[in-house]
Amino acid sequence: MEDCISTSALLTTDGVPLKQSLKKAERKNKLRAFLLVFPLLLFIIVTFVMPIGDMLFRSVDDSQINGVFSNTFNEYKKWDKEKDVLPPDEVYKALFEELAYGEKIQIGRALTRMNYSKSGWKSLIKTTSREIKKAVKKDELPKNYKEFLISANDKWADPTFWYAMGQMVNNTTPIYYWNALDRTYDQDQNVVMQDEKRRIYIKTWIKTLKISVYVTIFCLILGFPVAHLLANLPLRYSNLLMIFVLLPFWTSLLVRTTAWIVMLQQNGVINGILVWLGILSDDGRLQLVYNETGTLIAMTQILLPFMILPLYSVMRVIPKSHMRAAQNLGAKPATAFWRVYLPQTIPGMSAGGLLVFVLAIGYFITPELVGGKDGKLIGHWIAYHLKTTLNWGLCAALGAILLGVMLIFYWLYNKIVGIDNIKLG
Amino acid sequence: MNVTSQSFVKFEKIDKSYDGEVLVVKNLNLDIAKGEFVTMLGPSGSGKTTTLMMLAGFETPTNGEIFLDTKPISKIPPYEREIGMVFQNYALFPHMTVEENLSFPLEVRKISKPETKEKVQKALDMVELGNFGTRFPAQLSGGQQQRVALARALVFEPRLVLMDEPLGALDKNLREQMQYEIKHIHDRIGITVVYVTHDQSEALTMSNRIAVFNDGVVQQLSTPDILYEKPENSFVAKFIGENNTLNGMVTDINGETCTVELDNGFGKVKALKINVNEKGDKTQLSIRPERVTIDSTNPEANNFEGKILELIYLGDHIRARLNVCGNDEFIVKVPNEGSFNHKEGDLLNLSWNPNDVRALDI
Numbered sequence: 001m002e003d004c005i006s007t008s009a010l011l012t013t014d015g016v017p018l019k020q021s022l023k024k025a026e027r028k029n030k031l032r033a034f035l036l037v038f039p040l041l042l043f044i045i046v047t048f049v050m051p052i053g054d055m056l057f058r059s060v061d062d063s064q065i066n067g068v069f070s071n072t073f074n075e076y077k078k079w080d081k082e083k084d085v086l087p088p089d090e091v092y093k094a095l096f097e098e099l100a101y102g103e104k105i106q107i108g109r110a111l112t113r114m115n116y117s118k119s120g121w122k123s124l125i126k127t128t129s130r131e132i133k134k135a136v137k138k139d140e141l142p143k144n145y146k147e148f149l150i151s152a153n154d155k156w157a158d159p160t161f162w163y164a165m166g167q168m169v170n171n172t173t174p175i176y177y178w179n180a181l182d183r184t185y186d187q188d189q190n191v192v193m194q195d196e197k198r199r200i201y202i203k204t205w206i207k208t209l210k211i212s213v214y215v216t217i218f219c220l221i222l223g224f225p226v227a228h229l230l231a232n233l234p235l236r237y238s239n240l241l242m243i244f245v246l247l248p249f250w251t252s253l254l255v256r257t258t259a260w261i262v263m264l265q266q267n268g269v270i271n272g273i274l275v276w277l278g279i280l281s282d283d284g285r286l287q288l289v290y291n292e293t294g295t296l297i298a299m300t301q302i303l304l305p306f307m308i309l310p311l312y313s314v315m316r317v318i319p320k321s322h323m324r325a326a327q328n329l330g331a332k333p334a335t336a337f338w339r340v341y342l343p344q345t346i347p348g349m350s351a352g353g354l355l356v357f358v359l360a361i362g363y364f365i366t367p368e369l370v371g372g373k374d375g376k377l378i379g380h381w382i383a384y385h386l387k388t389t390l391n392w393g394l395c396a397a398l399g400a401i402l403l404g405v406m407l408i409f410y411w412l413y414n415k416i417v418g419i420d421n422i423k424l425g
Numbered sequence: 426m427n428v429t430s431q432s433f434v435k436f437e438k439i440d441k442s443y444d445g446e447v448l449v450v451k452n453l454n455l456d457i458a459k460g461e462f463v464t465m466l467g468p469s470g471s472g473k474t475t476t477l478m479m480l481a482g483f484e485t486p487t488n489g490e491i492f493l494d495t496k497p498i499s500k501i502p503p504y505e506r507e508i509g510m511v512f513q514n515y516a517l518f519p520h521m522t523v524e525e526n527l528s529f530p531l532e533v534r535k536i537s538k539p540e541t542k543e544k545v546q547k548a549l550d551m552v553e554l555g556n557f558g559t560r561f562p563a564q565l566s567g568g569q570q571q572r573v574a575l576a577r578a579l580v581f582e583p584r585l586v587l588m589d590e591p592l593g594a595l596d597k598n599l600r601e602q603m604q605y606e607i608k609h610i611h612d613r614i615g616i617t618v619v620y621v622t623h624d625q626s627e628a629l630t631m632s633n634r635i636a637v638f639n640d641g642v643v644q645q646l647s648t649p650d651i652l653y654e655k656p657e658n659s660f661v662a663k664f665i666g667e668n669n670t671l672n673g674m675v676t677d678i679n680g681e682t683c684t685v686e687l688d689n690g691f692g693k694v695k696a697l698k699i700n701v702n703e704k705g706d707k708t709q710l711s712i713r714p715e716r717v718t719i720d721s722t723n724p725e726a727n728n729f730e731g732k733i734l735e736l737i738y739l740g741d742h743i744r745a746r747l748n749v750c751g752n753d754e755f756i757v758k759v760p761n762e763g764s765f766n767h768k769e770g771d772l773l774n775l776s777w778n779p780n781d782v783r784a785l786d787i
Binding site: 319321322324325326327328329330331332333335336339340343344 | 508514519534
């Protein structure tokens with residue numbers, strides 16, 4: 001029998017090789033299956049794979065400036081920094097030509113990029129360009145390009161500018177990632193921390209992680225009893241409770257967030273009640289909104305259903321007899337809960353926890369509205385650079401780091417709990 | 426012998442209601458002796474599981490008291506009752522291995538590790554699952570899970586073991602095999618068992634005594650043979666085993682026996698007077714199918730004719746459905762001795778001994 005399988009190919013009754021026949025028979029099914037999933041595949045590629053790929057590409061892309069100053073950068077690479085203080089004449093010549101004959105819009109864009117590496121580039125190039133244009137107009141090409149440029153602006157004799165150019169001569173650059181982590185290059189092109197007052201991202205990253213962890217923990221603490229009630233109350237009560245849990249889903253996020261502002265502001269409902277009850281004095285009203293506290297409260301409430309629902313779906317299928325059995329075997333209710341019930345809810349806790357954490361870490365609208373000055377998360381800076389400074393490279397780098405952080409947490413989660421343990425319903 | 430001093434578990438005037446309107450258990454009085462295997466048998470909704478849950482401590486009696494070893498236990502929480510229980514769906518903890526499931530009751534009792542290990546192994550050996558300790562419940566078959574549940578209920582040496590339809594989820598063969606196994610374990614370790622089931626053959630196989638429940642009331646509490654042969658009311662007669670019924674009215678009472686005039690003028694039957702009081706009472710007569718003889722006459726009384734409606738060949742016997750005195754569902758079991766050669770539509774002469782007919786309530 002084994003011989004038959006291993007040595008000679010099996011034949012069908014009609015004498016066709018079995019494999020070939022099977023392939024033919026299955027071909028239509030395979031094709032149909034593929035056609036059925038094809039739209040979804042296309043959808044995922046267009047809406048998920050491509051944008052993320054584009055983002056990752058943009059976060060390191062430096063090709064625009066390399067297109068504008070290709071000759072300059074080529075000559076620049078030949079400069080031996082040990083031997084000469086300033087780059088050779090050819091670099092100055094190439095720069096002159098590329099500024100003189102280059103496309104204005106492209107040069108403008110490149111200038112923005114140059115300023116990310118070192119401030120001062122923009123004005124330097126602009127003043128130089130003016131001189132170059134004049135000279136070209138008069139048809140007086142300089143004999144010595146180096147001298148011409150230095151006379152146009154003496155910063156061309158400053159090696160720090162030339163050193164800074166070294167950051168741009170490759171098609172890819174890590175500068176956006178360094179910037180996203182509050183780092184920059186010093187004169188000798190070493191990566192160093194930004195000035196004290198310009199460090200904003202690391203602080204924000206830590207705050208984002210901290211608030212996400214807190215929100216996850218608070219959601220777990222608040223959601224666990226609710227999910228337990230949902231799973232164990234008689235149907236008519238649990239249905240009502242379920243509506244209360246789902247109601248926020250049917251209300252606009254913006255409405256809920258503004259409602260929190262109404263509730264939490266200094267003349268708002270909560271402060272009002274506390275003052276009325278005499279717990280707070282009128283001038284001792286709590287600052288509950290436009291700070292981290294506000295972000296924490298509002299985000300916890302808004303993300304709570306994402307914790308409750310997975311927990312509920314897991315708790316619903318834990319037989320009630322388990323708690324009874326544990327008590328029957330001699331465990332006090334607390335022990336029974338801790339040793340028998342709680343371990344069985346881990347899949348729900350981890351699914352809810354991961355869901356809430358991942359949503360919280362990239363949350364934007366709520367912290368933006370209730371966060372005030374110090375309750376803003378990393379999403380704020382991504383939006384800021386996307387819309388205001390148009391520094392898309394930095395945007396992409398921030399986004400890529402966010403993606404990376406999530407993947408790290410996912411990996412950790414898989415190591416500790418195991419991804420097979422996740423259960424959404 | 427004095428029953429009260431003997432009784433290990435005693436239900437005294439137990440009433441139970443969930444909603445204050447309907448009594449699920451009505452005035453239950455039940456004594457169970459030490460080492461006894463008592464089964465509560467009844468259709469679903471008859472109050473048997475509620476009774477068991479009250480004994481385990483998961484439900485509180487609305488009235489009355491339950492005594493265990495002469496001490497009232499209504500105020501003792503379930504985790505201090507020292508009563509083992511096998512649940513309907515086993516209630517094995519899915520996140521623990523078989524060993525961990527078994528050592529759980531020992532751990533919460535703070536029993537030392539080596540002793541725990543020894544007891545767990547002993548319990549596993551008892552149910553012949555010695556090598557399955559490291560598996561998880563989901564990796565076991567239904568029958569194996571059932572044994573683990575049994576071992577877990579016994580491992581901490583409880584005073585009493587309760588079983589709530591423990592074999593309900595098993596297929597027929599396995600169920601029968603487990604019935605014998607549980608019975609043998611009971612015989613071996615001599616523990617008191619209170620067993621709940623709706624399967625009468627299960628109850629008959631395993632129990633010392635059976636309490637037949639219906640409508641929250643114990644209809645009869647007896648040994649299996651008495652329940653089958655001497656049912657005290659028509660519910661028990663119908664619920665235990667197969668049963669032919671004929672309705673009529675008592676016309677004469679003579680000591681232990683009585684004469685019953687069948688409805689619609691089908692004749693008179695002599696029967697044992699069980700659950701009738703006086704002349705004129707309506708009664709239902711109960712006759713077991715195997716106590717009806719064919720092709721012979723009884724010199725005293727009770728000779729009737731029946732028309733064969735259906736014959737079913739069952740190997741060791743032939744099951745005949747007849748029309749007797751207007752009852753189309755009259756069953757007779759004819760032993761397969763090779764001499765039965767009637768066909769459907771034939772008339773049969775039937776007779777039965779007055780001692781095999783019981784005049785019960787209607």
